[in-house]
Amino acid sequence: MAMEKIKRIIPYAVVMLISIFFWVLACRFGCETRAGNLGPDFWPKLLLGLTMVVCLYEIAKTALFYRGNALKNDAGEEKAAAEAPKRYTGLLIIGALMTVAYVYFVTILGFILCTFLFLVLFMIVGRYRKVWVIAANSVIGTVLFVVIFMKVVYVSLPLGQGPFQQFSLLVLKLLGIK
Amino acid sequence: MYDILSHLGVGFLNCFQPINLIFLVVGIIVGLLVGVLPGLTLVMGVVLALPCTYGMDVTPAIVLLTAMYVSGTYGGAPTSILFRIPGEPIHVPLLWDGYTMARKGQAAKALGWTICAALVGGLISAVIMVTLSEPVAKFALTFSTPEYFAIVLFGLTSVVSLGGGSLTNAFISLFFGLLIASVGVDATYGTPRFAFGSPILMDGIEFLTVMVGAYGVGEVLTRLGEGFTTVPVETVGSMKTKMPTFKESWMIKSTFLRSSIIGTIIGIVPGAGATIASFVTYGVESQYGKRKAEMGTGIPEGIVAPQTAATSSVGGALIPLLTLGIPGSGATAVILGAFLLHGIQPGPQVFITSADMVYTVFASLFLGIILMCIIGYFAIKPLVKILDFPESIVSTFIMLLCFVGAFSIRNSISDLWLMVAFGVVGYLFEKMKFPIAPMVLGTILGPLAESSFMTTMISFQNDWTIFFRRPISGIIMVLTIIALVLPLLKKFHEIRHTKQAT
Numbered sequence A: 001m002a003m004e005k006i007k008r009i010i011p012y013a014v015v016m017l018i019s020i021f022f023w024v025l026a027c028r029f030g031c032e033t034r035a036g037n038l039g040p041d042f043w044p045k046l047l048l049g050l051t052m053v054v055c056l057y058e059i060a061k062t063a064l065f066y067r068g069n070a071l072k073n074d075a076g077e078e079k080a081a082a083e084a085p086k087r088y089t090g091l092l093i094i095g096a097l098m099t100v101a102y103v104y105f106v107t108i109l110g111f112i113l114c115t116f117l118f119l120v121l122f123m124i125v126g127r128y129r130k131v132w133v134i135a136a137n138s139v140i141g142t143v144l145f146v147v148i149f150m151k152v153v154y155v156s157l158p159l160g161q162g163p164f165q166q167f168s169l170l171v172l173k174l175l176g177i178k
Numbered sequence B: 001m002y003d004i005l006s007h008l009g010v011g012f013l014n015c016f017q018p019i020n021l022i023f024l025v026v027g028i029i030v031g032l033l034v035g036v037l038p039g040l041t042l043v044m045g046v047v048l049a050l051p052c053t054y055g056m057d058v059t060p061a062i063v064l065l066t067a068m069y070v071s072g073t074y075g076g077a078p079t080s081i082l083f084r085i086p087g088e089p090i091h092v093p094l095l096w097d098g099y100t101m102a103r104k105g106q107a108a109k110a111l112g113w114t115i116c117a118a119l120v121g122g123l124i125s126a127v128i129m130v131t132l133s134e135p136v137a138k139f140a141l142t143f144s145t146p147e148y149f150a151i152v153l154f155g156l157t158s159v160v161s162l163g164g165g166s167l168t169n170a171f172i173s174l175f176f177g178l179l180i181a182s183v184g185v186d187a188t189y190g191t192p193r194f195a196f197g198s199p200i201l202m203d204g205i206e207f208l209t210v211m212v213g214a215y216g217v218g219e220v221l222t223r224l225g226e227g228f229t230t231v232p233v234e235t236v237g238s239m240k241t242k243m244p245t246f247k248e249s250w251m252i253k254s255t256f257l258r259s260s261i262i263g264t265i266i267g268i269v270p271g272a273g274a275t276i277a278s279f280v281t282y283g284v285e286s287q288y289g290k291r292k293a294e295m296g297t298g299i300p301e302g303i304v305a306p307q308t309a310a311t312s313s314v315g316g317a318l319i320p321l322l323t324l325g326i327p328g329s330g331a332t333a334v335i336l337g338a339f340l341l342h343g344i345q346p347g348p349q350v351f352i353t354s355a356d357m358v359y360t361v362f363a364s365l366f367l368g369i370i371l372m373c374i375i376g377y378f379a380i381k382p383l384v385k386i387l388d389f390p391e392s393i394v395s396t397f398i399m400l401l402c403f404v405g406a407f408s409i410r411n412s413i414s415d416l417w418l419m420v421a422f423g424v425v426g427y428l429f430e431k432m433k434f435p436i437a438p439m440v441l442g443t444i445l446g447p448l449a450e451s452s453f454m455t456t457m458i459s460f461q462n463d464w465t466i467f468f469r470r471p472i473s474g475i476i477m478v479l480t481i482i483a484l485v486l487p488l489l490k491k492f493h494e495i496r497h498t499k500q501a502t
Helices: A001-026 A040-063 A074-083 A089-109 A111-125 A130-150 A160-174 B002-015 B018-037 B040-053 B060-075 B076-082 B090-140 B145-160 B169-183 B207-225 B246-251 B253-268 B276-286 B300-324 B332-340 B355-378 B379-390 B391-410 B412-429 B437-459 B472-502
Strands: none
Touching: A001 A040, A001 B169, A040 B169, A040 B437, A074 A111, A074 B076, A074 B090, A089 A111, A089 B207, A089 B391, A089 B412, A111 B391, A130 A160, A130 B391, A160 B246, B002 B018, B002 B090, B002 B355, B018 B040, B018 B060, B018 B207, B018 B355, B040 B060, B040 B207, B040 B332, B040 B391, B060 B090, B060 B300, B060 B355, B076 B090, B076 B169, B076 B379, B076 B437, B090 B253, B090 B276, B090 B300, B090 B379, B145 B300, B145 B472, B169 B207, B169 B276, B169 B437, B169 B472, B207 B332, B207 B391, B207 B412, B207 B437, B246 B253, B253 B276, B253 B300, B276 B300, B300 B332, B300 B355, B332 B437, B355 B379, B391 B412
C-alpha cells in the first residue's frame, strides 16, 4: 500500500523538483523593468507556480486519501496482469537508441546513407523479416524521400562529411538532382 | 450575403485549377488511408504531410491539409464496421451499431449510412462555416488584447476539461506546453529565457517540433514497445456499399440535423474535436433519440449520429482558426502552422487581405466532402486492403517523415534533437497517462496567451479585473470558469453517487 502510494507520488514529486529548478532559473533572468510593471519572469513563474500547486495537490491527495487497490482482490490483479498486452522493452530501447543514433550520424553519413540504414534496421527491429521487402522498401523509400524533399520541396538535407559526402553527391547526380 | 456567395463562386473556380484539384484529390486519398491505418492518427497524418507543403503555394497547401483532415474523419469507418478495427478513436462509436449491423448481414447498408452521414454532416457544417465566418471575422475586428486573452484561456481550459481522464495531469501537461512556448527571447522585453546560451533555443521552440516529436515519434515508440502487433483482419465476403434510399434517410432527418449542429458547435469550441463530437452525439441519440431503446442493436441512427458529427466538426473547427487565428483541434493547429510557414496569420484580417485564398479553402471543403464520399463509395476494397500492410514498415516511414519534418522547419539538426526529446516526453506522457493534446495546444497558443496577457497588463496598469469588466472578455471568462468548474462538479457528483450506492 505504502509502495503504491510512493509510486503514484514519484512523478508529481519529479515534476515539482523540475519546476523548482526552473523557478530558480527564472529568478536570474535579470531584466530591469519600470516599477510596477510585470517583468519577463512573471509569465514563466506564474506557470511554474501553478504547476507546483497542482503537484502539491496531487501529492497531498495521494498521501492523505488514496486507499489504493490493495483491498481489491488479488485475483483481479493477477487476471489483469495476464490480460495485459505483451511488452517488448528490449525493442523499445533499441528503437529509441536507433532514433538517437540517426540524429547523431545524419550529419556524418549524410541523409541518403543514414536513411537507408535506418529504414533497413528499424524494420528489422520492428520484427519484420522479409528480406527482399525490406531491401526494396529501403531503396525505394530513400530515393523517394530524396527526390520529393531535395528536388521538389527544396529542403537542403545533410550530405555528410568526407567520403560520405562524395557518395551523397554521386547518388544525387545519378538522380539528376543538382 | 451576396458578397459571400460571389467570393464562394470565385473559390469554386479556383478549386478547379489543376494544381488545387490535384492536391484536393491527393489530400482526400491520403486522409482516407490515414483514417484506415490504426497506427497513424489523423493529427499525426496531417503533421507528417506538413513538410511536403513547404515548397507549395499557400492555397494548395491548405487545400491538401484540409482535405486530409476532412477525409480522415471518414477513413476509419469502413474498417470499424467490417472488421471491428477503428482506425481512429472517432470511429469507436461506430462499433456499437455499425459492426452489429454488419454482423446481421447488412454490412453494405451500414457502409452506405456512413457515407450518407459524412456527406450530409459535412455539407451542413460547410454551409454554417461559410455563413458564420465573415460576420464572426468582422466582429473579431473589434477585439482587443483582453478579449484575445480570454478566448485563448477559454480554449486552453476547454482542452483540459473536455479531454477526459485526470484533470491534474491535463493541467500539468498544459502548463508544460505553455512553458515550452516561453523558451527563447521574450517578445516584450527582449530577455532570453531558459535558452542556456543555445542559439536555437534563443529563437524559441517551434510548436511543430513538439507536435512531430510527441505525436509522431512518441506514438511509434509506444507501438514498438507493444511489438507492432496488428490485429489480424477477418475475411469479409462482400465489400459493397448500398446507399440508403431518400425515404429511409428522410425518416431519420432529425438525427442528421441534430448531429450536424452538435458536431459543428463542438468543432467550434477550441480543444474539442471530432472524437468528442462523435461520442457526444452518440450519447445524445441514446438519451433523446426516437429509437433510444434500440441503440447498440445495429440501427442506422447509431451510425448516422457519430459519423455526421465527426465530419461536421471539421467545418466548425475551421471557423475559430480562420476568423480568430485560434485552432480548435490538433489538426487545425497543424493547418495554422502551415499558414504561418507561408507567412499568413489567420484572423479577421485574412478575410480582407486574402479573401480569395480563404474562399478557395471553403469551396475545397464542399468539393472535398463530395469527392471523399465518391472515393469512399467506389474504393472500399483497396482502402480496406491497406490494413494488410505491415505496421513495422508504416512506422519506419512515419519516423522518417518525423525526421524530415522536424529538420525542414529551420534546416537545423538541433531541431532534430529537440524532436527526439519531445518524442521521449510524448512516450512518457503516454505511459504515465498525461494527455498530450493540452501540451501541444499550450505550445501553440502560449505566445498569443502571454503577449495578450502582458500587453493588457501594461495597457491597463496591472488591473487584472479588466478581463471581467469588459463585456465580451467578461462573458468568455465566465464561460472559462464554468468549463473549469463543471468537470469538478461532475466528479463530486460521481463520488457522492458511488458512496450512496455502497
